[in-house]
Amino acid sequence: MKIITLIAGILSVLVLLLSGPLYQAEILELRQAFMGFRVALIIGGITLVLIVIQLIFMRKNIGWGSTGLAALCAVVAIGLPLGMMNKGKSVPAIHDITTDLVNPPKFNAILALRADAPNPAAYQGEEIASQQRSAYPELQTQSYKDSSDNVFDAALASIENLGFEVVTANKATGQIEAFDKTTWFGFIDDVVIRIQSAGDMTLLDVRSKSRIGRSDLGKNAERIHAILGGIALN
Known part of the structure; x- marks a missing residue:
């Protein structure tokens, strides 16, 4: 026995x-x-x-x-x-999380990599925005007094420190695109960061979206928190 x-x-x-x-x-x-x-x-x-x-x-x-x-x-x-x-x-059964629910950052350079992904790159709008608003109300556009160049460098350093694979980092357009691969199942989630100047402030938005699966079990929200938490500015 x-x-x-x-x-x-x-x-x-x-x-x-x-x-x-x-x-x-x-x-x-x-x-x-x-x-x-x-x-x-x-x-x-x-x-x-x-x-x-x-x-x-x-x-x-x-x-x-x-x-x-x-x-x-x-x-x-x-x-x-x-x-x-x-x-x-x-957590809600969604897999596309962003700090800007009205005008989320769009994927560009990474589109070719997720061409065959079951989950389309397009944002589904209010269908998922309302669910995110209820589950993760703290995820909002970030504003900094630092210059856009400094914020860009800090955001890029954050995702590099997290071990993400950077696809593009264009300071002229203020956009960074990268992807993260989970260890156990090897699921790939894509990330886009958008940095814009707004008067004396610099605005930063992040979007994280799974290529496969209906629910992300909160992983994309956790990833955005990690990115924002890793942005170190003086």
């Missing part, structure tokens, strides 16, 4: 952790990779049931080391999918 329990525990976490890499390697389709989450959760649940059975009926012969490892694997296999499900319920 303890060997079966250990195998089940290890299998549950392997099914979970390998779903992303197997998708990136194009061995699994996205639907199949997400199905791996459910399979891992089920196997993890079975593992916990087996552990409870051992604790009740086979306590004298239980192997605490192997049982502890199986329990840890099961908790990971159950906890991670449930955590993602809860996160999905707590």
Whole structure:
């Protein structure tokens, strides 16, 4: 029993952790990779049931080391999918986030890279703006007293420090375009930053949009927060 329990525990976490890499390697389709989450959760649940059975009926012969490892694997296999499900319920099912809901920055140089992306580059307007306004009211146009050149340099440094791949950085037009690739599934999200002069102030807007998926689980909003938080000006 303890060997079966250990195998089940290890299998549950392997099914979970390998779903992303197997998708990136194009061995699994996205639907199949997400199905791996459910399979891992089920196997993890079975593992916990087996552990409870051992604790009740086979306590004298239980192997605490192997049982502890199986329990840890099961908790990971159950906890991670449930955590993602809860996160999905707590944020709107949108994947295009911007600091300017009326006139969001437009992608230009990056359009060729996302030509085959399931999610179109065009902004969907009030259909998603109303949902973002409710979920992320703090995301608004940023204004700085620094010159547009200084703000541009600081914004570029921010995305470079975050490890994004810069596609274009045109100081003359005040536009920066880049993309970020998630580690686990390799999902690619595109970012555009627009910098404009407005009298004595410099305005900065950011937009982050997923190439695939209906809900981003809050990732694009988190990315914009990280970009803005990384802009260091004197």
